[in-house]
Amino acid sequence: MALMPSKCIFPIIFLLLTLLVSEAELDAHYYDKTCPQLEKIISETVLTASTNDPKVPARILRMFFHDCFIRGCDASILLDSTSTNQAEKDGPPNLSVHSFYVIDEAKAKLEKACPHIVSCADILAIAARDVVALSGGPYWDVLKGRKDGRVSKASDTVNLPAPTLNVNQLIQSFAKRGLGVKDMVTLSGGHTLGFSHCASFQARLHNFSYLHDIDPSLNTEFAFDLRKKCPKPNTNQNAGQFLDSTASVFDNDYYKQLLARKGVFSSDQSLVGDYRTRWIVEAFANDQSLFFKEFVASMLKLGNVGISEYGEVRLNCRVVN
Numbered sequence: 001m002a003l004m005p006s007k008c009i010f011p012i013i014f015l016l017l018t019l020l021v022s023e024a025e026l027d028a029h030y031y032d033k034t035c036p037q038l039e040k041i042i043s044e045t046v047l048t049a050s051t052n053d054p055k056v057p058a059r060i061l062r063m064f065f066h067d068c069f070i071r072g073c074d075a076s077i078l079l080d081s082t083s084t085n086q087a088e089k090d091g092p093p094n095l096s097v098h099s100f101y102v103i104d105e106a107k108a109k110l111e112k113a114c115p116h117i118v119s120c121a122d123i124l125a126i127a128a129r130d131v132v133a134l135s136g137g138p139y140w141d142v143l144k145g146r147k148d149g150r151v152s153k154a155s156d157t158v159n160l161p162a163p164t165l166n167v168n169q170l171i172q173s174f175a176k177r178g179l180g181v182k183d184m185v186t187l188s189g190g191h192t193l194g195f196s197h198c199a200s201f202q203a204r205l206h207n208f209s210y211l212h213d214i215d216p217s218l219n220t221e222f223a224f225d226l227r228k229k230c231p232k233p234n235t236n237q238n239a240g241q242f243l244d245s246t247a248s249v250f251d252n253d254y255y256k257q258l259l260a261r262k263g264v265f266s267s268d269q270s271l272v273g274d275y276r277t278r279w280i281v282e283a284f285a286n287d288q289s290l291f292f293k294e295f296v297a298s299m300l301k302l303g304n305v306g307i308s309e310y311g312e313v314r315l316n317c318r319v320v321n
Contacts, residue, residue, distance in 0.1 A: 025145055025307050025309065026143035026144060026145045026146065026303070026304065026307060027143060027144060027145055028141040028142065028143055028144065030122075030143075030144035030145040031114075031117065031118060031122075031144055034114060034117050035110065035113065035114035035117045035118055037113055037114075038110065038114070038118055038126070039126060041106060041109050041110055041113060042106045042110075042123060042126045042127055042130060043126075043130050045102060045105050045106040045109065045127075046060070046102060046106070046127050046130040046131060046134065047130075047134060049099070049101075049102045049105070050131065050134055053099070054248055055098070055099070055195070056099050056102060056131065057131035057132075057134060057135045057193050057248070057250075058131075058193040058194040058195065058247070059097065059098050059099040060099060060102060060103075060124075060127050060128055060131045061128050061131055061132065061190050061193055061194075062097060062190070062194065063077060063097050063099070063100070063103075063124065063128075064124050064125065064127070064128035064302075065187070065190060065302070066088075066093070066094055066097060066157075066160060067088075067121075067124060068177070068302050068303065068305045068306070069159065069160055069161070069173075069177060069305075070088055070156045070157060070159060070160065071149055071151065071152075071156065071306055072149075072305045072306010072307060072308070073121050073124075073125060073146055073302070073303055073304075073305055073306060073307065074121050074146065074147065074148060074149030074306060074308070074311060075119065075120035075121040075123075075124055075146075075148045075149065075314070075317060076088055076149045076151060076152040077089055077094065077097070077124075077152070078100060078103060078120055078124070078317040078318060079152040079317075079318060079319065079320065080318045080319060081154070085152070085153065086153070086154040086155075087152040087153070087154060088152045088153065088154060088156060088157055089152075089154075090154050091153075091154035091155070091156070091157030091158075092154075092157065093157045093160045093162070094154075094157055094160075096197065100317075100318075102127065103120065103123055103124055103127060103317055104317060104318070106123050106127065107120060107123055107314075107316070107317050110123070111315065116313055116315060117313065118313065119146050119147055119148045119311075119312075119313045119314070120148050120313075120314050120317035121146035121147065121148050121149075122142075122144045122145070122146050123317070125142050125143075125144070125146065125303050126142045126144075128299070129142050129299070131193070132193075132250050132295075132299075135193055135248065135249055135250040136249045136250045136251060137250030137251075137292060137295070138292040138293070138295060138296050140296040140299065140300065142303065143300065143303060143304070146307060146311075147308060147309065147310065147311025147312060147313065148311050148312050148313060148314045148317075148320075149311055150311065150312065150320045159173075161173045161174075161267065162267070163196070163200045163201065163265035163266065163267050163268075164203070164265075164266055164267060165267045165270075166266075166267070166270050167270050167271065167273070167274040167276065167277055170184055170188075170267060170270070171184060171276070174187075177302075177305045177306075178301070178304075178305060179298070179301060179302065179305075181276055181277060181280075182280055182294065182298070183298040183301055183302070184277075185271055185277050185280040185281060185284075186280070186284075186291070186294045186295050186297075186298040187295075187298050187299070187302060188254075188267075188268060188271065189252070189254050189255065189284065189291060189295060190295075191243040191244065191254050191264075191265075191268060192243070192244050192246070192247075192249070192250055192251055192252070192253060192254040193243075193247065193248070193249075193250055194242070194243045194247060195240055195241070195242050195243065195247060196240050196241060196243060196264055196265065197237070197238070197239065197240040198229070198230035198234050198239050198240050198241075200240075200264075200265065201226070201230075201241070201264050201265055201266070202230050202232070202234070204218060204223075204226075204266055205223060205226055205227045205230060205232075206227070206232045214227075215266065215269075217261060217263075217266070217269050217270075217272075217273065218261060218262075218263075218269070219260060219261040219262050222260075222261070222262045226241055226264075229241060241264050243264050243265075243268075244256075244257045245257060251288060252284050252285060252287075252288040252291045254268075255281050255282075255284040255285035255291070256285045258271060258272050258281050258285075259272060259281065259282065259285055
């Protein structure tokens with residue numbers, strides 16, 4: 001076996017060290033000495049908000065997804081627009097993201113308990129875990145140590161996966177964030193919590209194609225029920241549909257609904273029609289504990305997207321320091 005030239009060894013060693021450093025950037029015990037009451041403060045804030053408004057869990061989970069998919073998990077979705085910049089939260093896909101006040105309240109309490117220590121990005125990551133656990137889903141140790149980004153642009157939100165994407169497009173979108181096919185199907189299961197307004201799926205219900213008035217991948221009875229809720233024209237801007245039949249509970253019902261052809265989004269229903277993803281849907285529909293295990297693994301991977309040592313710890317999550 002030929003020996004590797006020494007000039008080739010050093011770049012490889014450097015690369016391995018770089019990879020090790022990048023993986024070690026986040027740590028479950030990052031705040032143990034500087035802010036030990038961190039998790040208690042956030043969980044109590046999330047519990048109070050969720051008790052007062054049952055929509056909070058789905059909103060916080062979606063907020064975390066949308067944050068990590070743009071510029072990584074850097075809390076850029078929390079920044080407000082300014083006179084010279086339209087921020088992510090005002091991009092079209094994020095206009096329906098709400099409950100930012102929950103993160104604001106947790107941050108205010110943490111600034112009193114441990115001033116200028118905890119990043120907004122970490123608060124959002126922990127809150128996302130808490131709403132899942134609070135809704136009956138799994139609990140996991142959130143890795144911490146993220147920094148808050150200083151850039152937030154509404155134009156970047158075009159890169160969020162739309163509810164109309166097909167499987168190929170979904171796979172490509174997730175791959176750009178270092179997430180595989182299984183991660184994509186698993187994280188789509190976050191739709192077990194949530195509600196969608198008619199605009200996101202109405203095209204499936206009226207004049208779908210030259211041959212079909214209704215999307216043929218939809219269960220017929222379910223489609224007619226959706227048409228009643230979302231008539232054309234639709235004058236009720238609040239009308240819509242829960243994304244599974246147990247929308248306030250984090251469970252595997254979402255996958256069972258897909259197999260019954262009751263996926264609300266065409267992107268969700270497409271997971272059943274492709275051999276690369278159908279087997280995962282079937283596995284999760286049959287085994288909730290498997291879904292929970294994979295969801296934790298994929299959330300940890302998602303939480304590592306775009307992590308950088310550069311950034312800041314905002315004093316106010318809505319504005320850069």
